[in-house]
Amino acid sequence: MARILGICGSLRKGSYNALLLRAYVDSAPPDTVIESANIHEIPPYNEDVRQVGFPAAVGRLRDQIQSADALLIVTPEYNYSIPGVLKNAIDWASRPPYQPFNEKPIAITGASPSMLGSGRAQYDLRRCFVYLNAFVLNQPEVMLAKAHERFDKHGKLTHQGSQKLIVEQLEALGAFIKRVRPSG
Numbered sequence: 001m002a003r004i005l006g007i008c009g010s011l012r013k014g015s016y017n018a019l020l021l022r023a024y025v026d027s028a029p030p031d032t033v034i035e036s037a038n039i040h041e042i043p044p045y046n047e048d049v050r051q052v053g054f055p056a057a058v059g060r061l062r063d064q065i066q067s068a069d070a071l072l073i074v075t076p077e078y079n080y081s082i083p084g085v086l087k088n089a090i091d092w093a094s095r096p097p098y099q100p101f102n103e104k105p106i107a108i109t110g111a112s113p114s115m116l117g118s119g120r121a122q123y124d125l126r127r128c129f130v131y132l133n134a135f136v137l138n139q140p141e142v143m144l145a146k147a148h149e150r151f152d153k154h155g156k157l158t159h160q161g162s163q164k165l166i167v168e169q170l171e172a173l174g175a176f177i178k179r180v181r182p183s184g
């Protein structure tokens with residue numbers, strides 16, 4: 001059984017990215033379970049606070065990242081880059097004594113009402129994960145454009161092309177986990 005931790009970079013109730021994460025959860029193959037991280041309670045990064053100890057929400061996130069077989073990061077795009085809350089969560093989680101992103105398989109996806117589907121934020125995330133030595137899946141890329149037109153009133157993804165890509169990305173991530181962590 002592969003255990004994937006989904007991290008959504010939007011705190012908004014009606015978030016398209018949260019709906020996209022739900023579409024991944026619903027599309028997971030039988031041997032895969034996708035859990036969702038909660039980054040709502042993570043405070044702004046402060047090194048003075050870290051010196052005393054990780055806030056509880058950060059400790060939980062670090063444990064979840066450490067024990068997951070892979071991460072699925074679902075990111076909006078803010079001002080052509082990574083939303084602050086998501087970057088903040090990654091910054092907190094990445095600090096010593098152990099660095100839970102190290103050699104972690106990661107798939108990146110995201111949604112935006114624009115035509116580019118959060119692609120620029122996704123590429124900035126890839127750059128962070130170079131430094132953190134994570135193993136980011138290259139293909140397929142999933143950039144859900146025109147997100148406001150892609151879900152029905154129940155929040156279900158209606159765009160068949162995107163649904164197909166989600167399934168393909170989850171399959172690719174499953175194979176990637178086996179390649180990267182053959183004993184896991």
Ligand SMILES: Cc1cc2nc3c(=O)[nH]c(=O)nc-3n(C[C@H](O)[C@H](O)[C@H](O)COP(=O)(O)O)c2cc1C
Nearest residue numbers: 010012015016017018076077078079080112113114
């Ligand atoms: C501060 C801010 C900056 C934004 N910048 C971008 C951007 O650079 N590119 C883009 O496609 N959308 C941008 N948007 C619009 C978001 O894509 C849109 O609000 C989207 O719904 C956010 O994702 P969510 O629905 O998961 O919350 C921005 C929104 C905010 C609040």
